[in-house]
Amino acid sequence: MGKTTNRWGIALAGIIMQLLLGTVYGWSVFKKPLMESHGWTGVQVGLAFTIAIFCLGMAAALGGKFVDRAGARKVATTAAILFGFGTLLAGYANSIGNLWLLWLGYGVIAGIGNGLGYITPIAVLIRWFPDKRGLITGLAVMGFGFGSALIGQFVPLLLPSIGITSTFYVLGIIYLIILGLAAQFLNNPPEGWSPPVSAGAKINSSAAVNSLCLRDALGTFQFYILWLVLFINVTAGIALISNMSPMAQAQLGVTAVVAGTLVFTASIFNGLGRVFWASLSDKIGRKNVFLIMLSSQIPVFFLLPQASNIWIFGAMCCYILSCLGGGFATMPSFAVDTFGPKNCGNIYGKVLLAWSLAGVVGPLLMEYVLKVTSSFSMALIIASGLLAVGVFLVSLYKKPEAVAA
Numbered sequence: 001m002g003k004t005t006n007r008w009g010i011a012l013a014g015i016i017m018q019l020l021l022g023t024v025y026g027w028s029v030f031k032k033p034l035m036e037s038h039g040w041t042g043v044q045v046g047l048a049f050t051i052a053i054f055c056l057g058m059a060a061a062l063g064g065k066f067v068d069r070a071g072a073r074k075v076a077t078t079a080a081i082l083f084g085f086g087t088l089l090a091g092y093a094n095s096i097g098n099l100w101l102l103w104l105g106y107g108v109i110a111g112i113g114n115g116l117g118y119i120t121p122i123a124v125l126i127r128w129f130p131d132k133r134g135l136i137t138g139l140a141v142m143g144f145g146f147g148s149a150l151i152g153q154f155v156p157l158l159l160p161s162i163g164i165t166s167t168f169y170v171l172g173i174i175y176l177i178i179l180g181l182a183a184q185f186l187n188n189p190p191e192g193w194s195p196p197v198s199a200g201a202k203i204n205s206s207a208a209v210n211s212l213c214l215r216d217a218l219g220t221f222q223f224y225i226l227w228l229v230l231f232i233n234v235t236a237g238i239a240l241i242s243n244m245s246p247m248a249q250a251q252l253g254v255t256a257v258v259a260g261t262l263v264f265t266a267s268i269f270n271g272l273g274r275v276f277w278a279s280l281s282d283k284i285g286r287k288n289v290f291l292i293m294l295s296s297q298i299p300v301f302f303l304l305p306q307a308s309n310i311w312i313f314g315a316m317c318c319y320i321l322s323c324l325g326g327g328f329a330t331m332p333s334f335a336v337d338t339f340g341p342k343n344c345g346n347i348y349g350k351v352l353l354a355w356s357l358a359g360v361v362g363p364l365l366m367e368y369v370l371k372v373t374s375s376f377s378m379a380l381i382i383a384s385g386l387l388a389v390g391v392f393l394v395s396l397y398k399k400p401e402a403v404a405a
Helices: 007-026 028-038 042-069 072-096 099-128 133-183 214-218 221-241 244-252 256-284 286-306 310-339 344-351 353-373 377-395
Strands: none
Touching: 007 042, 007 072, 007 099, 007 133, 028 042, 028 072, 028 133, 042 072, 042 099, 042 344, 042 353, 072 099, 072 133, 099 133, 099 310, 099 344, 133 256, 133 310, 214 344, 221 244, 221 256, 221 286, 221 310, 221 344, 221 353, 221 377, 244 256, 244 310, 256 286, 256 310, 286 310, 286 377, 310 344, 344 353, 353 377
């Protein structure tokens, strides 16, 4: 297939990829069926998800380099094969009752494929849309945010009729075919390409010249500010999302079905927040958006343990998850504004290591505090303190002189 030059067609392919890759966040729909089928514990089944998120972050960190050098289409195609094959392997692991194979298939192989697939559309689209970086990354990762809502509605319809193994097989085949096709439309702009004059008139033409390499980026304090800010925002958000259902049931006394509806609704806001905050960052700047997101979450996390009304509790959760998604959507543009677009895949990939670590720290923080105090309250207060540190770090940020306009 020849190279595609329709940037909105490329954007659509990227959004479709992110939508399917985001189904990883719907792992909980498999948790209870796997536990009941094999007698595995919640920790054992949940470890497949933890490994997947860790491998996702690590692969995204390394994959950005390959996108910059080997080309987006090759990396995206590899991602489709790994994510699809890993999901198929998870189905086979269930059929023979092998927990280690489940961890290898869905955790390691599918996780690596997911990370390679996640970084590729972002690295490509911020090059195709220098005039709309916030909007386009917001749209792309919005798909990732909606993925969990999609799988949460789709899988429960399949499980009762075809079983766990066949459900994994169906998903694996879908991933292989649709992700594989979408991957063929991803490619970087031709050398010297620029957006239409009406759209790109305000673009800084010196951006590519002033781009930093990874080594120079790692030598700036701005890199570590961005890394820590993403880590803090994700740690706080994922700590909540990983325990929202049990929190709602314990704190509000609602049923599992009602709690599930709350999780579904909050997932929608996770996706919508990615477009809203990233688009806002195009207008008021990335730094200002992060200052607003982080500071506004502090009182929400602090007051969440006291919420006794489901509507208030739900609104707080929806807002926090919108900020979680907003951080993911705004950070790629923040990184490109800071270090330039030329090596964005490689540099932003290293920033995404923060996601990998936060995906472990956030849930473990909640589990540890719950075990010690028999309540989630202290963990949420700790999260509000971390967010305050994030506000301080963002306030220290200023653009490096090497890429100043």
